[in-house]
Amino acid sequence: MNNNLPESFFFISTGAATGAIFSTTVGNMGLIGSFGGIRIDLTLTIGAGAVVGAATYGAVEAMKKSDPTAIGFIGMGTYGGVALSSTLGGMGLGVVGTAFGIGMGTMATFGGIVGLGIYGFLQAINSSTQNQIVDSFATFERMESQILAQVSWQETYNQAMMELDPVLAEMETKQKFTALEIEAELEELKKNIGCQNQSNFSSSPLDPVLAEMKTKQKFTTLEIEAELEELKKNIGCQNQSNFSSPPTENSDLQPQEKLTWKCRKVIKAHTASINAVAISADSQTFATASSDSSVSLWNIKTGKRLYTFFGYSQEAQTVALNTKTPTLVSGDFDGKITTYNIDTKKHCQTFFASNSPTSHGDSVFAVAISKDGKNVVSGSADKTIRLWELETGKLKRTFNGHTDKIWAVAWSQDGKTFASGSADKTIRLWNINSYQPPRILQQHSGWITSLAFHPTENILISSSTDFTIKIWNIETDSLISTLVSHTAPIFSLAISDNGEMLASGSQDGTVKIWSLPSGELLQTFAGSYPVAFSNDGCLVTGGNGKNIKIWHQVISDGTVSFSGEWWEILNVIPNANAETVKLAYHRLARQYHPDINRDKETVLKMQIINQAYSQFLLQKSVYS
Numbered sequence: 001m002n003n004n005l006p007e008s009f010f011f012i013s014t015g016a017a018t019g020a021i022f023s024t025t026v027g028n029m030g031l032i033g034s035f036g037g038i039r040i041d042l043t044l045t046i047g048a049g050a051v052v053g054a055a056t057y058g059a060v061e062a063m064k065k066s067d068p069t070a071i072g073f074i075g076m077g078t079y080g081g082v083a084l085s086s087t088l089g090g091m092g093l094g095v096v097g098t099a100f101g102i103g104m105g106t107m108a109t110f111g112g113i114v115g116l117g118i119y120g121f122l123q124a125i126n127s128s129t130q131n132q133i134v135d136s137f138a139t140f141e142r143m144e145s146q147i148l149a150q151v152s153w154q155e156t157y158n159q160a161m162m163e164l165d166p167v168l169a170e171m172e173t174k175q176k177f178t179a180l181e182i183e184a185e186l187e188e189l190k191k192n193i194g195c196q197n198q199s200n201f202s203s204s205p206l207d208p209v210l211a212e213m214k215t216k217q218k219f220t221t222l223e224i225e226a227e228l229e230e231l232k233k234n235i236g237c238q239n240q241s242n243f244s245s246p247p248t249e250n251s252d253l254q255p256q257e258k259l260t261w262k263c264r265k266v267i268k269a270h271t272a273s274i275n276a277v278a279i280s281a282d283s284q285t286f287a288t289a290s291s292d293s294s295v296s297l298w299n300i301k302t303g304k305r306l307y308t309f310f311g312y313s314q315e316a317q318t319v320a321l322n323t324k325t326p327t328l329v330s331g332d333f334d335g336k337i338t339t340y341n342i343d344t345k346k347h348c349q350t351f352f353a354s355n356s357p358t359s360h361g362d363s364v365f366a367v368a369i370s371k372d373g374k375n376v377v378s379g380s381a382d383k384t385i386r387l388w389e390l391e392t393g394k395l396k397r398t399f400n401g402h403t404d405k406i407w408a409v410a411w412s413q414d415g416k417t418f419a420s421g422s423a424d425k426t427i428r429l430w431n432i433n434s435y436q437p438p439r440i441l442q443q444h445s446g447w448i449t450s451l452a453f454h455p456t457e458n459i460l461i462s463s464s465t466d467f468t469i470k471i472w473n474i475e476t477d478s479l480i481s482t483l484v485s486h487t488a489p490i491f492s493l494a495i496s497d498n499g500e501m502l503a504s505g506s507q508d509g510t511v512k513i514w515s516l517p518s519g520e521l522l523q524t525f526a527g528s529y530p531v532a533f534s535n536d537g538c539l540v541t542g543g544n545g546k547n548i549k550i551w552h553q554v555i556s557d558g559t560v561s562f563s564g565e566w567w568e569i570l571n572v573i574p575n576a577n578a579e580t581v582k583l584a585y586h587r588l589a590r591q592y593h594p595d596i597n598r599d600k601e602t603v604l605k606m607q608i609i610n611q612a613y614s615q616f617l618l619q620k621s622v623y624s
Contacts, residue, residue: 077115
């Protein structure tokens with residue numbers, strides 16, 4: 001039997017040598033799956049080669065001896081491969097910058113080869129007392145132990161996530177963390193970075209990093225994420241249109257906590273678009289004006305509808321609530337201004353211009369009540385602004401000067417000056433006690449759609465259909481700064497009661513929060529115009545056109561909102577395309593993977609993220 005030793009040794013040593021040559025020629029390889037990533041180095045490649053050599057020897061011996069035991073070993077190996085594939089899910093093999101999927105069929109085949117290899121090892125051992133074959137078999141055992149060690153440390157978490165979240169299971173099965181996708185992400189990042197930190201990179205900052213990744217084949221999630229984070233830190237600026245939120249810079253890879261806005265209620269308010277919102281002085285009630293020819297009152301705490309006023313023949317365009325008395329003032333498309341008592345829910349009066357059945361000669365787009373609660377100013381499509389006494393409805397004065405529709409009016413804090421914004425692209429400042437021509441501010445290239453005076457500073461803020469917000473010094477009538485971030489016309493502005501924040505609502509499906517007076521963009525979330533702050537810090541915004549959203553500031557990690565609708569959780573706009581949603585989901589999934597995030601609430605957060613993505617997929621399937 002010792003005569004067989006040279007033959008078996010030849011097969012096994014040839015296989016091991018072939019594995020060594022392959023590893024030296026190709027370089028490092030990697031295996032990735034739900035268990036994480038394993039680097040396949042020279043030792044493992046030699047071991048795999050030895051197994052293949054032993055399998056070849058086993059096949060030769062089985063044919064010589066017509067030994068049916070070999071078939072049993074192949075069957076057991078095949079079954080083991082199928083069982084391992086079912087347990088771990090899909091895997092990927094990375095070689096020279098290319099990734100290959102390893103499915104159940106491949107695993108079954110590989111298992112059969114391993115089974116035959118074990119048969120070959122046993123035949124060699126039974127025929128020799130030498131140690132060379134035993135040493136080769138030990139190499140195979142070391143390879144197997146490394147794989148099993150990588151699997152065991154994370155087994156409990158992955159199993160729970162697989163059972164709880166089918167979306168994550170799909171992600172694991174399809175190898176979402178393979179080198180191909182990471183390289184694609186790096187390439188996309190490279191395209192979208194507008195500027196680079198030359199002090200950190202002598203040439204293109206992405207090329208050496210990408211080359212190093214291809215060489216080293218870093219397949220574990222931790223290594224990939226760490227490399228991306230380091231890359232983002234070294235880049236001096238980022239393309240905000242491609243990154244929905246700036247990356248956190250935390251050496252511990254833990255989210256930073258900060259104040260952020262969270263949607264607490266979504267109210268199905270009207271059957272048509274909502275044109276305006278106003279909040280009462282006690283912050284308990286708010287009113288909405290809608291194109292469904294109604295104005296409704298709501299409890300801001302519960303979101304319950306309190307009352308609806310239906311006395312409109314056409315769309316209700318604008319609404320205001322008096323800070324001194326329980327009075328609601330509204331303007332409609334029919335050119336009428338109407339007031340109601342919000343305590344008794346009774347109609348008070350309709351304002352009429354001299355010898356006219358209406359308040360204006362055309363639609364009323366804006367009304368505002370003075371701080372002392374005595375006067376109302378209104379702007380109309382008839383190009384005029386009118387001053388009314390609130391209590392009596394008496395017309396006190398008409399202001400002429402604009403050459404196009406009036407879209408916005410706002411009172412200064414002293415109650416003596418108001419501003420008007422028009423489709424003629426100008427802002428005019430009027431003194432109600434003077435007949436001097438108005439002061440004119442003109443820097444916008446589109447219609448002026450909304451105006452807001454700062455509560456403590458000599459500052460006026462305006463928005464426009466030119467996608468910009470402008471901050472003005474009304475003491476010098478000079479432009480202080482222009483805020484640019486929205487990608488569609490902005491139709492509503494609101495300043496918080498303490499004067500520290502500005503909210504803007506746009507047609508682009510977002511609401512943005514800005515710091516005042518610096519103009520720094522603090523947060524962007526899914527919503528729409530109109531917008532309004534309450535005195536106690538609540539924010540009311542439009543939703544999808546017919547809905548209202550109520551927001552509160554809470555402590556958050558600043559990366560993901562764990563309340564609200566699916567697009568808010570994934571931090572994308574409601575009409576984001578599938579690829580954008582997918583990338584946002586993958587970013588959050590990697591951030592809250594246990595390799596990266598050690599937060600004790602990681603599993604719960606991951607479930608919320610998965611549920612949001614599931615809602616997106618369900619919606620997509622319904623409408624596709």
